[in-house]
Amino acid sequence: MGPLIGYRVVEIVGVGPGPMCAMLLSDMGAEVLRIERIGAGGLDIGIPAKFNLLNRGRQSVAIDLTKKEGAETVLRLVERADALIEGFRPGVAERLGIGPEACFVRNPKLIYGRMTGWGQEGPLAHTAGHDINYISLVGALHAIGREGERPVPPLNLVGDFGGGALYLAFGIVCGLLETSKSGKGQVVDAAMVDGVASLMTLFFGLKAAGIWTSQRGENLLDTGAHFYDVYETADGKYISIGSIEPKFYAELLRLLDIGEEDLSHQMDRKRWPEMHERLKVVFKTKTRDEWCAIMETSDACFAPVLSMDESPNHPHNKARGTFIEIDGVIQPAPAPRFSRTRPEIQGPPSEPGQNTNEALADWGFSKEEIIKLRKAGVIQ
Numbered sequence: 001m002g003p004l005i006g007y008r009v010v011e012i013v014g015v016g017p018g019p020m021c022a023m024l025l026s027d028m029g030a031e032v033l034r035i036e037r038i039g040a041g042g043l044d045i046g047i048p049a050k051f052n053l054l055n056r057g058r059q060s061v062a063i064d065l066t067k068k069e070g071a072e073t074v075l076r077l078v079e080r081a082d083a084l085i086e087g088f089r090p091g092v093a094e095r096l097g098i099g100p101e102a103c104f105v106r107n108p109k110l111i112y113g114r115m116t117g118w119g120q121e122g123p124l125a126h127t128a129g130h131d132i133n134y135i136s137l138v139g140a141l142h143a144i145g146r147e148g149e150r151p152v153p154p155l156n157l158v159g160d161f162g163g164g165a166l167y168l169a170f171g172i173v174c175g176l177l178e179t180s181k182s183g184k185g186q187v188v189d190a191a192m193v194d195g196v197a198s199l200m201t202l203f204f205g206l207k208a209a210g211i212w213t214s215q216r217g218e219n220l221l222d223t224g225a226h227f228y229d230v231y232e233t234a235d236g237k238y239i240s241i242g243s244i245e246p247k248f249y250a251e252l253l254r255l256l257d258i259g260e261e262d263l264s265h266q267m268d269r270k271r272w273p274e275m276h277e278r279l280k281v282v283f284k285t286k287t288r289d290e291w292c293a294i295m296e297t298s299d300a301c302f303a304p305v306l307s308m309d310e311s312p313n314h315p316h317n318k319a320r321g322t323f324i325e326i327d328g329v330i331q332p333a334p335a336p337r338f339s340r341t342r343p344e345i346q347g348p349p350s351e352p353g354q355n356t357n358e359a360l361a362d363w364g365f366s367k368e369e370i371i372k373l374r375k376a377g378v379i380q
Helices: 015-028 068-078 094-095 100-106 131-137 159-180 192-199 201-208 247-253 261-267 269-285 288-296 314-318 356-362 366-375
Strands: 008-012 031-037 058-061 081-084 111-116 186-191 228-234 238-242 302-304 324-325 327-333
Touching: 008 015, 008 324, 015 031, 015 081, 015 288, 031 068, 058 192, 058 356, 068 100, 068 288, 081 159, 094 100, 100 111, 100 159, 111 159, 131 159, 159 186, 159 192, 159 324, 186 192, 192 201, 238 288, 247 261, 288 302, 356 366
Parallel strands: 008 031, 008 081, 031 058, 081 111, 111 186
Antiparallel strands: 228 238, 238 302, 324 327
16 A cells, blocks of 8 residues: 555665565565575574564565576566665675666666665775664764764664665666656665765854864763753653753743743853753652653653653554554664555565565476576575
């Protein structure tokens, strides 16, 4: 029912951002076929398939890409696909015989999505790396952390999923829109360093304007400001405050019973340390639930800091259906939402290679061809 229903995507299995990009497209209705690699350790996913939620909503086919017949099988699938996702180091797909040129021969309208950390060219293009490295190179990690402390890696949300998966999904959808006009396919080079740099656009602007410094914990959004921070409560839990606008800051002070004389000093950076200490003392006087009762429905820009165990049960998340349960596993629902073409998760994660026979048949392979490929060890 999602807005991408009718589109077909081939996903050459990788880790992290590639699978998330494929999950996003599947959640929006696209038919995504996962190609698990055999003969190269590609079937070891590390956790039980049931809990590998980034793989949800797709069928899984196991193919040995080191065999010539394996590459030919992928190219046959490409003929019926609208897009392809791969996350190899530069040049690997070409060596396997499934690079862009080979795919465009079979399907000139294909959108060929490439997911890498460093990009397809540049001095680091062929070196290994992970999220923490990519966000380091473009200034993001340096900016995250408290004053006088080391930078804090924000899980792998910024590089893998923000600058990687989301930008590749955006790029693929943009490519599909352009192809509908031109009739021509193209390559989407989604590098995490590029995506994270794009995410940092606001902060580079603030830095150029002299509003942001390179010192962690001294700025508006990095816990430097007392009205944009996390505070401990009497029961050892935490709440978050983001009262940036003056009217929201006034509401915060009103609810905390702090004098109006402090309103005019909100953006006085010299007073931020002092106000931090005052808020620390105030928030320690009540439990998290008591503060929720006072502030949660106000305009003070307040929220409790919930764990992953707690968040699915919060009344707001329950009312919106932000989390759902599939096959006994609680997980985030598809996002964003559409008024008419409602996205739905197309099923739980498949075991690697679980759907080889039926999926290949759905994509145009005959029963005889499937048997021949199996006997040759090309599929599993």
